Amino acid sequence: MRAFRSSAIAAVAAAAALTAVSGCAEKSDSKDSDAIKVTASDDKCEVSKTSFPAGHIKINIENAGSKVTEVYVYAAGDRIVTERENIGPKTKAEITATIKKSGDYEIACKPGMKGDGIRQKITVTGGGKAEKANPELDKAVAEYRKYAQAQADETIPAAQKFADAVKSGDVDEAKKLYAVSRIGWERTEPVAESFGDIDPKVDVREDGLEKDQKWTGWHKLEKSLWDEKKIDEDDKKLADQLMTDLKDWQKRVGTAEITPTSMANGAKELLDEVATGKVTGEEERYSHTDLVDFQANVEGAEKSYELLKPVAAKSDAALVTELDKQFAALKTLLGEYRDGDSFKAYDSVGKDDRKKLSDAVNALAEPLSKLAGAVAK
Amino acid sequence: MTDKTSKTNTTDPTDPTGSTGTTAADSPESAPAAAKPSRRSVLGWGGAGLALGAAVAGGTATALRLGEDAAPAASAGDAVPFLGEHQAGIATPVQDRLHFAAFDVTTTDRAALVKMLQEWTAAAARMTAGHEVGEGAVQDNDELPPDDTGEALGLKPSRLTLTFGVGPGLFEKDGKDRFGIRDRRPKALIDLPAFPGDNLDAARSGGDLCVQACADDPQVAVHAIRNLARIGMGKVAIRWSQLGFGKTSSTTPDAQTPRNMMGFKDGTRNIAGTETDRLGKHVWVGGKEGPDWMVGGSYLVARRIRMHIETWDRTSLAEQEDVFGRDKAEGAPVGKQREHDEPLLKAMKPDAHVRLAHPDSNNGVTILRRGYSFTDGTDGLGRLDAGLFFIAYQKDVRDGFVPLQTNLARNDALNEYIQHVGSAVFAVPPGVRDKGDWWAKALFA
Numbered sequence: 001m002r003a004f005r006s007s008a009i010a011a012v013a014a015a016a017a018l019t020a021v022s023g024c025a026e027k028s029d030s031k032d033s034d035a036i037k038v039t040a041s042d043d044k045c046e047v048s049k050t051s052f053p054a055g056h057i058k059i060n061i062e063n064a065g066s067k068v069t070e071v072y073v074y075a076a077g078d079r080i081v082t083e084r085e086n087i088g089p090k091t092k093a094e095i096t097a098t099i100k101k102s103g104d105y106e107i108a109c110k111p112g113m114k115g116d117g118i119r120q121k122i123t124v125t126g127g128g129k130a131e132k133a134n135p136e137l138d139k140a141v142a143e144y145r146k147y148a149q150a151q152a153d154e155t156i157p158a159a160q161k162f163a164d165a166v167k168s169g170d171v172d173e174a175k176k177l178y179a180v181s182r183i184g185w186e187r188t189e190p191v192a193e194s195f196g197d198i199d200p201k202v203d204v205r206e207d208g209l210e211k212d213q214k215w216t217g218w219h220k221l222e223k224s225l226w227d228e229k230k231i232d233e234d235d236k237k238l239a240d241q242l243m244t245d246l247k248d249w250q251k252r253v254g255t256a257e258i259t260p261t262s263m264a265n266g267a268k269e270l271l272d273e274v275a276t277g278k279v280t281g282e283e284e285r286y287s288h289t290d291l292v293d294f295q296a297n298v299e300g301a302e303k304s305y306e307l308l309k310p311v312a313a314k315s316d317a318a319l320v321t322e323l324d325k326q327f328a329a330l331k332t333l334l335g336e337y338r339d340g341d342s343f344k345a346y347d348s349v350g351k352d353d354r355k356k357l358s359d360a361v362n363a364l365a366e367p368l369s370k371l372a373g374a375v376a377k
Numbered sequence: 378m379t380d381k382t383s384k385t386n387t388t389d390p391t392d393p394t395g396s397t398g399t400t401a402a403d404s405p406e407s408a409p410a411a412a413k414p415s416r417r418s419v420l421g422w423g424g425a426g427l428a429l430g431a432a433v434a435g436g437t438a439t440a441l442r443l444g445e446d447a448a449p450a451a452s453a454g455d456a457v458p459f460l461g462e463h464q465a466g467i468a469t470p471v472q473d474r475l476h477f478a479a480f481d482v483t484t485t486d487r488a489a490l491v492k493m494l495q496e497w498t499a500a501a502a503r504m505t506a507g508h509e510v511g512e513g514a515v516q517d518n519d520e521l522p523p524d525d526t527g528e529a530l531g532l533k534p535s536r537l538t539l540t541f542g543v544g545p546g547l548f549e550k551d552g553k554d555r556f557g558i559r560d561r562r563p564k565a566l567i568d569l570p571a572f573p574g575d576n577l578d579a580a581r582s583g584g585d586l587c588v589q590a591c592a593d594d595p596q597v598a599v600h601a602i603r604n605l606a607r608i609g610m611g612k613v614a615i616r617w618s619q620l621g622f623g624k625t626s627s628t629t630p631d632a633q634t635p636r637n638m639m640g641f642k643d644g645t646r647n648i649a650g651t652e653t654d655r656l657g658k659h660v661w662v663g664g665k666e667g668p669d670w671m672v673g674g675s676y677l678v679a680r681r682i683r684m685h686i687e688t689w690d691r692t693s694l695a696e697q698e699d700v701f702g703r704d705k706a707e708g709a710p711v712g713k714q715r716e717h718d719e720p721l722l723k724a725m726k727p728d729a730h731v732r733l734a735h736p737d738s739n740n741g742v743t744i745l746r747r748g749y750s751f752t753d754g755t756d757g758l759g760r761l762d763a764g765l766f767f768i769a770y771q772k773d774v775r776d777g778f779v780p781l782q783t784n785l786a787r788n789d790a791l792n793e794y795i796q797h798v799g800s801a802v803f804a805v806p807p808g809v810r811d812k813g814d815w816w817a818k819a820l821f822a
Contacts (some may be wrong), residue, residue, distance in 0.1 A: 322611070326611055355614075359481075359483055359614035362610045362611070362614070363483065363610050363611035363612075363614075364611075365610075366607065366610040367611065369521075369522045370521060370522070372520045372521065373518055373520050373521035376518070376520040
């Protein structure tokens with residue numbers, strides 16, 4: 001099961017945003033008098049009402065400031081419910097969304113379109129049962145979302161370098177840049193996979209293809225570079241396609257439905273990825289850069305764990321002790337395979353050493369599978 | 378049925394770790410079991426027959442029954458008492474299936490190892506009684522992976538026994554006294570010498586710990602090893618494991634000896650579970666021999682013996698019978714009528730297997746055999762990877778397997794058709810006595 005689901009609310013919001021952009025007439029149940037007015041200026045974010053019933057909502061935005069702004073509606077943990085970018089000075093915009101669950105939300109105005117924005121707390125009443133608020137966990141989720149976003153943001157330039165090398169036909173340079181371009185993705189793969197359509201485009205292996213599915217993404221290029229040792233015209237197009245798909249991922253990370261449970265399960269899934277794909281050498285079968293992915297998976301899992309640790313420590317101190325120990329043990333073991341600022345090629349790692357790595361992954365993944373239970377207590 | 382069910386639940390198990398003062402009623406181990414049907418109670422009646430096996434189990438395992446009377450082992454599906462003077466799975470009537478696992482200890486933390494042994498013992502007590510481990514296969518908190526892996530749900534206890542041993546590596550590895558017990562290593566726990574013809578695969582040999590799971594249902598045996606391995610993760614890692622699909626020995630007097638993959642009955646003079654005197658003489662470590670923590674225990678030798686069955690199958694019946702020193706149909710020794718007739722060794726060829734393996738050819742050396750046939754698919758050369766997973770118990774390896782195998786390895790006509798490819802030796806501590814006891818507790822005392 002995937003730890004992260006992309007949110008249905010987010011999908012509605014995206015559709016609504018599209019409509020707004022295209023300027024089509026909107027069908028809306030809400031009357032204009034029910035709409036929430038947001039007046040955004042360079043230093044203020046004024047909201048006409050801070051409490052409204054669950055259901056379909058409409059927000060009329062006026063940018064009264066001098067900077068281009070954007071407005072977000074956030075659910076707990078900074079999950080984007082809906083957003084509108086590029087609202088010019090002295091212009092108006094309208095966004096809609098469906099909020100099914102009651103609870104605390106926030107509206108943020110971001111003059112200059114950066115930073116966390118100026119926040120206003122709002123309350124949604126009625127509707128579905130509110131999720132129990134837990135500020136500590138909400139903070140962990142928000143932090144993790146930032147981390148996931150940062151990984152995507154950092155991946156784009158790294159991947160662009162790789163794509164440029166492919167497009168210039170430079171096999172050696174592209175090989176050097178390949179593994180590095182994947183680190184951000186590998187660290188947060190369960191989040192990326194929650195957008196069901198992106199993963200099959202960028203990270204599918206040849207044996208994972210559906211019938212009639214065209215092979216695109218990193219691993220196709222990996223095969224060209226290492227196995228076929230040449231770059232053809234199709235590969236160059238695939239490099240561009242990879243960038244398009246990764247930018248799509250970058251844009252959507254903020255809408256992923258992240259919960260403490262999905263963070264914990266996502267951490268476990270990263271270890272599962274290691275256990276089934278990296279320890280066996282299947283993931284990077286041509287480049288043998290499996291240990292780079294391995295490290296990134298462990299780092300991503302550890303990030304989730306570190307954020308959830310304060311909560312988990314309260315409900316299961318022994319689990320936290322064990323996880324600290326096993327994370328450290330695995331990282332130490334993995335460190336033995338470092339080679340400069342990267343890792344040894346996995347085809348140089350013998351059977352006995354692979355078993356040691358596998359045992360260490362099991363030793364960590366087994367207690368890690370209990371983390372979700374500890375934070376859900 | 379209701380009566381039986383309630384008995385099963387209340388006699389439950391276990392928590393040998395309950396030395397902290399929790400009672401069975403409020404211990405976290407047993408509480409969920411009471412709320413849930415056990416594997417046995419789900420099925421209710423275990424089925425008829427095999428009362429003989431039950432009687433033998435009761436008689437020889439000298440079970441120390443605690444609390445209420447444990448449900449009598451009345452059928453092949455029933456439970457074998459876990460607690461006792463000796464571990465079950467040695468003198469216990471041989472079950473049909475085997476899953477044997479050897480583990481490397483990966484932790485360097487003695488306390489963590491001891492805690493795992495307590496958890497293993499608790500889980501073993503539960504599983505042999507037909508219960509799920511921990512909070513079961515379907516617990517209340519569905520955010521958590523279940524404690525029990527679940528594939529034995531609805532299956533009977535199937536006479537599951539779990540027999541635990543410790544290998545030489547636990548006492549010392551790479552010159553290091555890993556857990557402060559080097560000086561407690563029994564003299565009888567030797568590193569086996571190399572025998573002529575050995576072709577041992579290191580990856581299928583050795584191990585710091587072992588668990589022998591025997592059951593009449595293969596899924597019950599596999600479930601037990603799988604769950605113990607899972608509990609052990611981070612402390613131990615499976616080094617190798619072996620499935621055995623058919624028993625090749627019997628410890629039940631007068632029963633027919635099962636045939637091995639060569640089609641022969643071998644080891645017909647095995648020690649029976651009822652032969653208390655022979656068990657005491659050849660199998661159980663006595664107070665005289667020591668060390669103290671091993672009194673009531675035994676020593677286990679495991680050998681993975683590959684059989685070249687394709688060449689064997691092309692061998693004439695006459696030669697096959699000469700090689701063993703028995704006739705194939707009945708299993709009678711050369712010149713005799715019935716399987717259990719006393720063999721006349723001189724009537725056999727000098728290199729016949731039975732003649733060479735007989736106590737009279739080995740100054741009385743006698744071992745208790747508990748081997749299983751295996752077939753692990755094919756070997757990539759179009760041949761079955763089949764053979765005998767040989768298991769023997771004895772009071773002292775130096776007076777048991779070593780002289781016997783020294784003789785066989787040199788002289789046995791069977792060597793043309795077999796090869797020893799895996800080997801391990803373990804000290805098997807005495808049985809778990811009560812709820813405050815656990816596997817090898819005295820070793821770590």
